[in-house]
Amino acid sequence: MKILVIAEHKNGALSEATRELFGLPFGQAEVHAVAAGEGVEPLAASLGQLGAAKVHLIDSPVLADGTGESLDQAIGQFIEQLAPDAVVVAHTPLGKDLAPRLAAALDAALATDCIQVNLDGGEVTVRRPVYAGKATAEVEFTDDSLKVITVRPRTVKAPEPDAARSAEVATVAVELPEQKTALREILAGGNERPDVTEAAIIVTGGRSLGSAENFSVIEDFADSIGAAVGSSRAAVDAGYRPYRDQVGQTGKVVSPQVYIACGVSGAIQHLAGMRTSKHIVAINTDPEAPIFQVADYGIVGDLFEIVPLLAEAAKNRNGN
Amino acid sequence: MNIFVCIKQVPDTTTRIKLRGDGNGIDEADIQWIISPHDELAIEEALRLREQEPESIITVLSAGPERVTDSLRMALAMGVDSAVQVDLPGDADSAMNARALAAAIGRLGQADIIFTGKEAVDDGAAAVGPMLAVFLGLPCVTVVNGIDYGDGAITCRRDVGGGNIEVIETPLPAVVAAQVGLNEPRYATALNIIKAKKKPIDTLSADELGITEADRKMRLKNFELPPPKQPCRLIEGATAEQANELIRVLAEEIQAI
Ligand SMILES: Cc1cc2nc3c(=O)[nH]c(=O)nc-3n(C[C@H](O)[C@H](O)[C@H](O)COP(=O)(O)OP(=O)(O)OC[C@H]3O[C@@H](n4cnc5c(N)ncnc54)[C@H](O)[C@@H]3O)c2cc1C
Numbered sequence: 201m202k203i204l205v206i207a208e209h210k211n212g213a214l215s216e217a218t219r220e221l222f223g224l225p226f227g228q229a230e231v232h233a234v235a236a237g238e239g240v241e242p243l244a245a246s247l248g249q250l251g252a253a254k255v256h257l258i259d260s261p262v263l264a265d266g267t268g269e270s271l272d273q274a275i276g277q278f279i280e281q282l283a284p285d286a287v288v289v290a291h292t293p294l295g296k297d298l299a300p301r302l303a304a305a306l307d308a309a310l311a312t313d314c315i316q317v318n319l320d321g322g323e324v325t326v327r328r329p330v331y332a333g334k335a336t337a338e339v340e341f342t343d344d345s346l347k348v349i350t351v352r353p354r355t356v357k358a359p360e361p362d363a364a365r366s367a368e369v370a371t372v373a374v375e376l377p378e379q380k381t382a383l384r385e386i387l388a389g390g391n392e393r394p395d396v397t398e399a400a401i402i403v404t405g406g407r408s409l410g411s412a413e414n415f416s417v418i419e420d421f422a423d424s425i426g427a428a429v430g431s432s433r434a435a436v437d438a439g440y441r442p443y444r445d446q447v448g449q450t451g452k453v454v455s456p457q458v459y460i461a462c463g464v465s466g467a468i469q470h471l472a473g474m475r476t477s478k479h480i481v482a483i484n485t486d487p488e489a490p491i492f493q494v495a496d497y498g499i500v501g502d503l504f505e506i507v508p509l510l511a512e513a514a515k516n517r518n519g520n
Numbered sequence: 521m522n523i524f525v526c527i528k529q530v531p532d533t534t535t536r537i538k539l540r541g542d543g544n545g546i547d548e549a550d551i552q553w554i555i556s557p558h559d560e561l562a563i564e565e566a567l568r569l570r571e572q573e574p575e576s577i578i579t580v581l582s583a584g585p586e587r588v589t590d591s592l593r594m595a596l597a598m599g600v601d602s603a604v605q606v607d608l609p610g611d612a613d614s615a616m617n618a619r620a621l622a623a624a625i626g627r628l629g630q631a632d633i634i635f636t637g638k639e640a641v642d643d644g645a646a647a648v649g650p651m652l653a654v655f656l657g658l659p660c661v662t663v664v665n666g667i668d669y670g671d672g673a674i675t676c677r678r679d680v681g682g683g684n685i686e687v688i689e690t691p692l693p694a695v696v697a698a699q700v701g702l703n704e705p706r707y708a709t710a711l712n713i714i715k716a717k718k719k720p721i722d723t724l725s726a727d728e729l730g731i732t733e734a735d736r737k738m739r740l741k742n743f744e745l746p747p748p749k750q751p752c753r754l755i756e757g758a759t760a761e762q763a764n765e766l767i768r769v770l771a772e773e774i775q776a777i
């Protein structure tokens with residue numbers, strides 16, 4: 201079996217979500233990787249050390265300033281040349297934008313946001329969440345078309361790079377038709393904390409924070425442990441936090457290692473965005489709050505008393 | 521403008537999911553069906569565009585079994601001009617839904633703009649909009665939370681994570697997938713809901729659109745509910761002790777900090 205990993209990169213480095221893909225059980229499959237963009241050559245060494253047997257480089261300035269459209273066409277053309285059995289990409293904003301268009305253009309089967317992936321034994325088996333994580337289901341591919349699979353970040357651990365390994369490297373030429381869409385500008389969010397979709401730990405505050413200023417309690421604690429700040433929709437609607445922090449069914453779906461919900465009731469739409477977190481901590485004055493039903497650890501109490509003490513305890517621990 | 525909106529009917533998000541006996545789907549018996557939340561934003565955007573361009577016609581489509589006509593009526597009550605059910609099985613996959621919707625739009629006339637939601641909250645695939653665009657040979661902009669309408673072109677703001685926004689210009693016709701922040705969907709008034717009950721809904725069959733089982737690429741099976749959670753371990757004691765203990769758990773037991 202031939203598998204192609206699409207490498208996502210930024211500022212010359214592979215994204216963590218891409219590194220993780222090399223932790224998937226590939227079995228005896230022949231693992232290829234493709235990196236597209238401008239000046240992608242240096243990525244080949246990292247991809248080789250992570251386990252790619254062959255790295256294909258598509259280098260073009262058009263790809264650096266382009267939209268998903270150009271990337272999509274470049275990678276699509278290359279996939280037709282390589283003819284893999286499965287294409288794997290991380291379920292990140294880029295992967296989500298790319299995968300469905302690739303699948304449609306290549307008449308491939310598509311399984312997005314997979315949380316269990318097995319490529320061992322010549323077969324592709326994946327499981328994905330449905331109904332916002334209230335259940336999971338296995339994907340049955342109904343014919344032997346190419347399979348395009350996006351994998352939820354943090355599903356598997358990235359392997360340690362092995363300096364002794366290296367990949368065969370090939371450059372690929374593609375011909376891009378005239379682009380319809382044009383990237384005019386990127387407005388940077390100016391967020392110095394990690395994004396909720398990328399963070400290993402998220403500290404989330406809810407309506408009970410009462411004001412945007414009071415969120416400094418949450419921010420201080422998050423900063424003390426290197427966490428992202430999340431928000432319930434009620435806190436976003438009240439204007440305490442920007443929408444980008446919203447976790448839940450109409451916000452971001454996250455599955456960090458630890459999710460710490462402070463003054464969040466645990467409404468079903470909130471749970472839809474975080475119930476697959478590895479460890480859930482709840483801090484709430486109401487012992488009956490539904491969040492405790494999904495939490496692994498809980499403190500019944502006032503967040504305004506407890507959260508500052510958590511920040512202090514974390515800082516003390518770091519100091520030691 | 522000829523505006524199309526694709527909406528998916530999904531179980532109400534507060535519904536408890538029960539599995540079917542054979543495990544290959546959910547038990548639909550007690551389900552309340554709603555328009556998938558992002559698709560309401562798609563409808564709202566179409567209505568606002570028609571307010572700017574009063575000559576516009578909005579056609580809303582939903583692929584699925586007969587039950588989807590209830591959601592189409594809700595869209596009519598919100599104010600769209602006409603509604604079409606694309607008759608497909610409820611378990612059609614993204615590829616089949618997108619092929620059928622593309623074929624239906626192709627039959628109904630030249631689209632100037634097609635709105636979809638960012639993703640449907642049942643399968644969460646975020647696939648049908650971009651796939652439909654490819655099948656129609658149109659550009660597609662996903663996770664859009666703001667649109668400026670120009671002459672034969674639009675400029676979209678895309679939410680690409682981390683608070684970063686890409687500003688993308690595309691000529692029309694195009695497919696746009698709506699993200700939260702694009703607008704606040706209006707509520708249908710009770711009067712309009714009653715009026716919508718009498719409005720006609722057209723149906724296009726899979727046959728008419730040339731869609732067969734061969735357009736399906738995958739199906740979901742062996743559904744599982746998440747394993748029951750261990751009860752929550754409450755950390756007791758004086759506030760400072762609780763805080764110290766939780767930090768100890770995070771550092772030593774979970775090894776997360
Ligand atoms: C279609 C739809 C989509 C939705 N999408 C989302 C979504 O994406 N994300 C989302 O979050 N919600 C979403 N919601 C809203 C959701 O239903 C809830 O209204 C929302 O999550 C509640 O936010 P909250 O927990 O902050 O507030 P509340 O429900 O008001 O809970 C506040 C909690 O704080 C506790 N509390 C109060 N004071 C303190 C204190 N001093 N210390 C500790 N605890 C305290 C209270 O006991 C309570 O449990 C959606 C709703 C709908 C209908």
Ligand SMILES: Nc1ncnc2c1ncn2[C@@H]1O[C@H](COP(=O)(O)O)[C@@H](O)[C@H]1O
Binds near residue numbers: 529643
């Ligand atoms: N069966 C369907 N009928 C109409 N529109 C659909 C259907 N399925 C998906 N869509 C549209 O495509 C978007 C993405 O859906 P999905 O790919 O299922 O996450 C939805 O928000 C809808 O706008």
